[in-house]
Amino acid sequence: MTATNTPSTTKPRRLRKRAARATVGEKAPKTSKPTRKPRRVVADVTGTFADLHDRRISYTEHPGTGPVYLLVHGIGGSQTDWRLVSERLAMTGQHFITVDLPGHGKSAKGKGDYSLGAMASVLRDLLDHLGHDHAIIVGHSLGGGVALQFTYQFPGRCIGLILVCSGGLGTETPTWLRAATLPGSRVVFAAIGSNTTANSLLWTCRQLARVGVEPQMLNPQVVEKLSEFGDPDTRNAFLATLRSVVDASGQRVTALGKLTALEQLPVLLIWGARDPVIPLHHGETAAEIIPNSELVVFPRIGHEPHVEDPDRFAQLLRDFEVRLEPSEQPTKSLVTAHS
Numbered sequence: 001m002t003a004t005n006t007p008s009t010t011k012p013r014r015l016r017k018r019a020a021r022a023t024v025g026e027k028a029p030k031t032s033k034p035t036r037k038p039r040r041v042v043a044d045v046t047g048t049f050a051d052l053h054d055r056r057i058s059y060t061e062h063p064g065t066g067p068v069y070l071l072v073h074g075i076g077g078s079q080t081d082w083r084l085v086s087e088r089l090a091m092t093g094q095h096f097i098t099v100d101l102p103g104h105g106k107s108a109k110g111k112g113d114y115s116l117g118a119m120a121s122v123l124r125d126l127l128d129h130l131g132h133d134h135a136i137i138v139g140h141s142l143g144g145g146v147a148l149q150f151t152y153q154f155p156g157r158c159i160g161l162i163l164v165c166s167g168g169l170g171t172e173t174p175t176w177l178r179a180a181t182l183p184g185s186r187v188v189f190a191a192i193g194s195n196t197t198a199n200s201l202l203w204t205c206r207q208l209a210r211v212g213v214e215p216q217m218l219n220p221q222v223v224e225k226l227s228e229f230g231d232p233d234t235r236n237a238f239l240a241t242l243r244s245v246v247d248a249s250g251q252r253v254t255a256l257g258k259l260t261a262l263e264q265l266p267v268l269l270i271w272g273a274r275d276p277v278i279p280l281h282h283g284e285t286a287a288e289i290i291p292n293s294e295l296v297v298f299p300r301i302g303h304e305p306h307v308e309d310p311d312r313f314a315q316l317l318r319d320f321e322v323r324l325e326p327s328e329q330p331t332k333s334l335v336t337a338h339s
Helices: 013-023 079-091 116-130 142-153 175-179 185-192 195-210 220-230 232-245 256-262 280-289 310-323
Strands: 048-052 055-062 065-072 094-099 135-140 158-164 267-272 293-298
Touching (some): 048 116, 055 116, 065 079, 065 142, 065 310, 079 094, 094 116, 116 142, 135 142, 142 158, 142 232, 142 256, 158 310, 256 280, 267 280, 267 310, 280 293
Parallel strands (some): 065 094, 135 158, 158 267, 267 293
Antiparallel strands (some): 048 055, 055 094
16 A cells, blocks of 8 residues: 555644634634733822912812812922822812922923922912912821921911921931932933833732732832832932932931921921831921820821822821811811812
């Protein structure tokens, strides 16, 4: 018998098994699995813009009743940091404003003055723009330093002060922040903000989450902020802001010598007991110096009490109103429309 080269119509056993599985509604196995890139987190930022002299500032005003709260975020942050608290304040009708500081969020970036005094002046200009004579200033971290500066420059415009893990009350600063002020840090931050770094960090976050671990300083929200350093203007504005208040030795600006001037002002200090950025004893020291102050400590909370426990935080802001003088509590909220 002679062999022939006629192709066989019979399928190999492995292919017949695959086809059989597919015919009964099961997916045939794929020969290769496409690589899936980690998804980047994108902030949902909304707001209104105001041209205040030479700066374009992004803000959001939530009309309501009672005194006006002006919420000021920390370095590298934006008004979206207050999102969880904003939702709760809006539900109970508080009147509040969130703002992106110069060089942050959607506000204008570029060369300019990023000192505490300049930022405090921007807050004053924003209140003027919106037609508000005064407000309760709520400042987190760097925003706390800006809030303190605001009370010194414009004492009649602040009717209450709420400092949240505030800067300007001591010299201690994390090593990584001090290192960021050194020459050459711009190149390092450019690498931190790259897509490769952001995707790698997001992958790490997911792996840690699978085993129930979420470090305070490494989560998707932090990675999102770090990825913004890929933009040169954002990176330069951040470093200019940081270097105005921090150097290699720690915080350059302290308000400790001026705190007694706040004796006529109701002051609330809010701190996380596990704050890894600005230690709790900064708040404890300030509470001892400021005559009319109260310190509230959130146990098991880090540097962002407003993010980690927004329900309690929002309630503290509502309760703060009772500490105001009767003449400082408006009976009617004046809402002005701005184009």
